[in-house]
Amino acid sequence: MxxxxxxxxxxxxxxxxxxxxxRKINFNIAKYNAVVPIGKEQFxxxxxxxxxAKNAKWRAIENLDKYLEEFEKKISERGAKVIWADTADxxxxxxxxxxxxKNCTTLVKSKSMVTEEIHLNDFLEKNGIESVETDLxxxxxxxxxxxxxxxxxxxxxxxxxxxxxxxxxxLGVPPGLTPEQLTLVARDKLRTKYTAAxxxxxxxxxxxxxxxxxxxxxxxxxARLSCAWxxxxxxxxxxxxxIPSINDLALFWPLLSTYGTGQQVTVYNSIVSGPKQPNxxxxxEEMYVILLNxxxxxxxxxxxxxxxxxxxxxxxxxxxxxxxxxxxxxxYETTYSGPIGSVITPHLKNMGDYKHLSNASSLCGNCTQxxxxxxxxxELLLENRQEAVAQGESSLSExxxxxxxxxxxxxxxxxxxxxxxxxxxxxxKVFKGWTTHRSELHFSQKTFNEMWKEQHNQ
Amino acid sequence: xxxxxxxxNILRKIRQALSTPVPVPFPLSEGTESVFQPKTxxxxxxxxxxxxxxxxxxxxxxxxxxxxxxxxILLTARSWQHIYCVEETLKSNLDxxxxxxxFTNDLPSCEASITSCECLVARTGSIMLSxxxxxxxxxxxxxxxxxxxxxxxxxxxxxxDALQLMKEKYGANIPSLITLASGPSRTADIEKTLVVGVHxxxxxxxxxxxx
Numbered sequence: 001m002x003x004x005x006x007x008x009x010x011x012x013x014x015x016x017x018x019x020x021x022x023r024k025i026n027f028n029i030a031k032y033n034a035v036v037p038i039g040k041e042q043f044x045x046x047x048x049x050x051x052x053a054k055n056a057k058w059r060a061i062e063n064l065d066k067y068l069e070e071f072e073k074k075i076s077e078r079g080a081k082v083i084w085a086d087t088a089d090x091x092x093x094x095x096x097x098x099x100x101x102k103n104c105t106t107l108v109k110s111k112s113m114v115t116e117e118i119h120l121n122d123f124l125e126k127n128g129i130e131s132v133e134t135d136l137x138x139x140x141x142x143x144x145x146x147x148x149x150x151x152x153x154x155x156x157x158x159x160x161x162x163x164x165x166x167x168x169x170x171l172g173v174p175p176g177l178t179p180e181q182l183t184l185v186a187r188d189k190l191r192t193k194y195t196a197a198x199x200x201x202x203x204x205x206x207x208x209x210x211x212x213x214x215x216x217x218x219x220x221x222x223a224r225l226s227c228a229w230x231x232x233x234x235x236x237x238x239x240x241x242x243i244p245s246i247n248d249l250a251l252f253w254p255l256l257s258t259y260g261t262g263q264q265v266t267v268y269n270s271i272v273s274g275p276k277q278p279n280x281x282x283x284x285e286e287m288y289v290i291l292l293n294x295x296x297x298x299x300x301x302x303x304x305x306x307x308x309x310x311x312x313x314x315x316x317x318x319x320x321x322x323x324x325x326x327x328x329x330x331x332y333e334t335t336y337s338g339p340i341g342s343v344i345t346p347h348l349k350n351m352g353d354y355k356h357l358s359n360a361s362s363l364c365g366n367c368t369q370x371x372x373x374x375x376x377x378x379e380l381l382l383e384n385r386q387e388a389v390a391q392g393e394s395s396l397s398e399x400x401x402x403x404x405x406x407x408x409x410x411x412x413x414x415x416x417x418x419x420x421x422x423x424x425x426x427x428x429k430v431f432k433g434w435t436t437h438r439s440e441l442h443f444s445q446k447t448f449n450e451m452w453k454e455q456h457n458q
Numbered sequence: 459x460x461x462x463x464x465x466x467n468i469l470r471k472i473r474q475a476l477s478t479p480v481p482v483p484f485p486l487s488e489g490t491e492s493v494f495q496p497k498t499x500x501x502x503x504x505x506x507x508x509x510x511x512x513x514x515x516x517x518x519x520x521x522x523x524x525x526x527x528x529x530x531i532l533l534t535a536r537s538w539q540h541i542y543c544v545e546e547t548l549k550s551n552l553d554x555x556x557x558x559x560x561f562t563n564d565l566p567s568c569e570a571s572i573t574s575c576e577c578l579v580a581r582t583g584s585i586m587l588s589x590x591x592x593x594x595x596x597x598x599x600x601x602x603x604x605x606x607x608x609x610x611x612x613x614x615x616x617x618x619d620a621l622q623l624m625k626e627k628y629g630a631n632i633p634s635l636i637t638l639a640s641g642p643s644r645t646a647d648i649e650k651t652l653v654v655g656v657h658x659x660x661x662x663x664x665x666x667x668x669x
Contacts, residue, residue, distance in 0.1 A: 031650040042581070043493055051487035058483055065472045078634065084465040136656060137647035153647065160649045179648040183656055190657065194600075195566065211632060221599050221643040221658025227635070228595035239468065246625070250618035251493070253638070254582075264508075265582045265617070267644055268599075268658065271636040281544070281594030283634055297471035303478045374483070 001395075004333065005356035012327035012360070021157060021328055028156045029319050035262025036316075042254060042264050053255055054373045057310035060209070060242040061300070067209035067242050068291065074212020078274030080287040088118035088294050095120065095201075095234060096127060098288055102232050104129055104198040108190075110216070110223035111135035112203025113151050113313060114236050114292060117335040117348075120201070131201075132193045134222035136186050143170045149329035151336060152260050152315035157328060190222070200230035200284065204237040205312065206252060207291075210245045213273040214289065217256055219266050227272060233284040235272070238292050240299075240309035246271065252312065259314035259372035295348035304383050308343050310373045317367035317377055323360055332357065339367035343380045351388050358384035401431075412449060420445040494581065494616060501580035501613040502666065508583025512641025513654055515663045525607070525665050526555030532605075532663070533559060542568035542601055545592045571601030576627075576636070577612045578664070579620050584640040585664065586620050590633035598639065604659040609669040 001009075015021055043049050060067055072082040085091035099107065107129055109115065121142070124131040133142040137154035141147065144166055148154035155163065160179050167173045173185055194200075202223050204214035214235050216223045227233045243252060249271070257263040276283030299305050318324045318338030329337040334345045334354065342357035358381045367377040388394065408414040420443040428440040446454075482488075497504070506516045519525040529552070533541070540562035543549050552559060552572075562568050573593040576586040585606050589595050598604045614620050617638065624632060643658025654660060 028650050031646075042495055044495055045493055048487055049493040051484040052489075052493065054483045055488060058480070062476060062479060065469050065476065068469070068472075084468050086464050086467050090464060134657065135647070136645045140647065153650070155647055156650075158648075160651065163648050179651045180653050182648060183645060183653040187656055191566075194657075213632075219643065220645050220656040222656070224595070224599045224637060225657055228599065239472075246621055247618060250616065250621060253617060254494070261646070265584060265638065265640050267512075267640050267642070269638040269640075271632075272634065273632055273636075274634045276589075277631075277634045280589050280634060281592055283589055283595045291468070293468045293471070297468065297475055300472060300475035303480050306475075306480055307483075 002353050002356070004353045007333060008331060008356055008360070011331040011333070015328045015331050016326045022326065024157055024159050025325055025328065028153065029325065032262060032319050036258065037262075039254075039258030039262040039264060042258070049251060049255060050372060050374050053251055053312075054307075054310060054375075056243060056248050056251070057312075057373055058307075060244050061240065061306065061309050063244075064239065064242060064300070067207075067244060068239060070209045071207055071212050071242070072291075074210075075274055075289060076212075078212060078277070080274045080289055083288060083290045084293075085290050086293045088292075091118050091236060091290050091292050091294070092120065092123045094288075094290060095236070096123070098232065098234060099124070099127070099129055099199055102198050104232075106130045106132065106193065106197045107199045107201060108132050108134050108193050108197040108222075108226045108230060109138075109201045110203070110218065110226045111138050111154070112201070112236060113148070113335060114203050114238050115201065116147060117294065118236070118292070120236070132190065132197070134190050134193070134220075134226060135218070136183060136220060139186050139190070140166065143167075147330070147335070149337075150315060150318055151313055151338075152318075157330075194225040194229040197230045199232045199234060200226035200228075201234045201236065202226055204235050204241055205256065206249065207237055207239075207242045208246050208249070208271070209242060211271075211273055213246065213271045215249060216268075216270045216272065217253065217266050218268050218270075219261070219263075221268060224268055224270055227270075228283060231285045233272075233275065233287045235287070235289045236292060237289065238294070238296055240296050240311075255372050256312050256314050259316040259370070298347040299344060302347075302383075302387070305343070305347060305380055307375050308340070308347075308380055310375055311340050311344075312373055313340075314372045316370040316372055320366040320370040322362065322364065322366070327360075339377045339381070340375075343377055343384065346384055346388070351384075351391055352393050355384065355388040355393050358382075358388070416447050416450055492616065492618075497580075497615050501578075501615055502610055504580040504615075505578050505583055505613060505666070508580065509641065509664060510583075512583050514583065514641045515661060517663070517665050519665055519667045522551060522555060522667065525667055526552065526557050528665065529559075529605075530557055533557075536569070538569040540564070540568045541570055541572060542597065543572040544594075544597065545572075545574055548572060548574055548607060565596060565600055568601050570603035570605055571597045572605045572607065573598050575606050575608050575612065577614050577620050577623055578608050578666070579615070579617055579638065580613055581616050582638075582640055584617075584620075584638045585662075586624070587637045587639055588624070588633035589635040590628070595635050598637075599643075599658045602655075602659060603661045603663070605663040605665070607665050607667070609667050611669050
């Protein structure tokens with residue numbers, strides 16, 4: 001077993017038995033479950049909306065090379081600079097260069113999973129740059145020195161009491177503050193950061209080919225502020241975030257909001273098409289868009305896993321997943337957790353270290369059921385398992401076990417060998433792997449085949 | 459030349475991967491008819507209802523005189539002394555109506571900002587703002603209270619109509635920032651408890667004038 005798999009099993013074993021953790025998660029997800037049906041009411045046919053969205057993402061991904069070039073051309077004409085980065089290190093090096101050129105000491109960041117993926121904050125800290133997370137959930141996580149627990153709700157595993165305590169410890173505020181008061185504390189602390197920062201970093205929910213724009217979805221206003229005050233705006237975005245046209249936003253904005261938070265639309269949906277233009281009052285003087293690959297072309301290369309790139313990161317599959325709800329977001333030890341994380345991480349990183357995630361599933365299919373863009377997530381988990389075995393990533397004992405299984409299953413007389421007691425003993429006592437996490441198996445005394453023969457006097 | 463190499467590398471990998479195409483997932487679902495609830499009432503009413511549901515504060519004004527009256531009541535009730543407004547047309551309109559407003563030039567310390575907008579989206583109760591206005595990117599988001607002055611002929615039903623309007627108005631020169639703003643800034647990051655007023659405005663007013 002790899003270290004990553006051993007650590008995953010250890011952490012999930014502890015979390016699964018942590019009833020306080022489960023209470024907090026169930027409380028949060030119940031609130032989410034209550035509002036999603038309200039968001040869905042805006043659609044006449046939500047199934048059709050999801051199917052159209054999948055078709056639009058299909059179109060974007062099947063023509064990704066052309067759309068990326070179109071995007072680069074259009075946004076460059078408006079004065080933005082596009083930088084291509086094949087790996088996380090390439091992206092970090094480019095951001096480092098820009099920050100150095102701007103003598104950047106303080107940088108404000110809005111919520112972005114891709115900057116978590118490349119570990120931007122660690123890199124900036126090592127380079128002596130203060131990176132300030134401005135999304136409230138991310139701010140809480142940064143104060144606590146923890147990565148986000150959930151791709152949409154970073155501090156989902158913390159109760160309001162946990163957050164109040166954290167603010168007392170880290171910010172010296174009086175104890176027992178309410179969520180309203182805690183939010184105000186964060187607002188006050190961050191307000192001057194926007195105007196002081198030399199660089200603002202945002203992610204992007206969508207890259208728009210036909211107008212050469214990026215789109216950012218948020219509720220708090222921190223992303224708008226991060227690309228309004230600082231003189232330099234850096235966008236870090238995965239190449240798969242492409243949509244063909246600005247018109248597609250009329251579908252994707254409501255869909256992302258409905259499945260992400262149950263809102264009709266989130267409070268701020270912004271389209272950024274370059275830095276401040278000559279006739280405009282304010283905005284950054286310079287804008288950089290870093291187009292990140294970092295393993296995404298591996299998913300693209302397999303025609304079956306390609307659709308995982310259609311994901312719009314609404315987080316619905318995490319909220320629906322019985323595994324996620326029991327083991328929590330941190331046990332995965334990956335940037336992207338839950339079903340979508342289990343599907344893409346082995347391809348973004350490597351199969352050997354992360355194949356175990358595809359096995360940590362009952363294949364119940366709830367993720368597929370709730371996916372905003374109808375990605376066949378549970379089938380892709382199976383696909384990953386198959387690919388791992390084909391690449392020789394299975395253990396010797398697993399291979400032998402399947403070989404024996406295959407042989408005996410193909411051979412009637414072998415299946416009839418021994419009575420139920422003997423089989424029980426073999427499965428429950430000899431191969432202890434089965435009973436470690438399960439109750440004992442009880443075979444019937446005779447096989448179906450034996451009973452049939454007896455009853456038909458053959 | 460490293461940058462162009464990275465581009466070539468990525469594009470090469472993409473093209474190699476895409477040499478095996480996959481078919482369109484749902485060929486029968488293609489089409490352009492709306493998937494959203496159709497319009498059932500006047501855009502003014504739909505907008506007012508939706509915007510209010512988002513905790514926006516809505517006021518209807520028959521004309522500019524009524525706007526001045528209503529605005530005056532608000533300013534007096536809140537005793538606001540520092541109003542930020544940098545749109546000259548808006549400002550001179552307000553000045554002409556004998557309003558007693560004390561304007562400030564300092565956005566960070568203002569109590570409220572006043573702006574116009576590109577259009578209003580009735581179905582979602584949203585205000586579309588853009589950086590092509592003299593208010594730019596910061597005015598409507600940094601002020602603790604945002605007051606938007608809009609006219610009934612700026613109403614459209616759905617987001618797609620609003621985007622279409624922007625394309626027709628600006629062509630290839632769309633503003634560098636377009637925002638669809640739906641109510642006051644909010645968060646639910648602590649125990650999914652809704653808190654209104656985070657980094658953006660805590661209150662958003664929309665005065666809709668008949669035109």
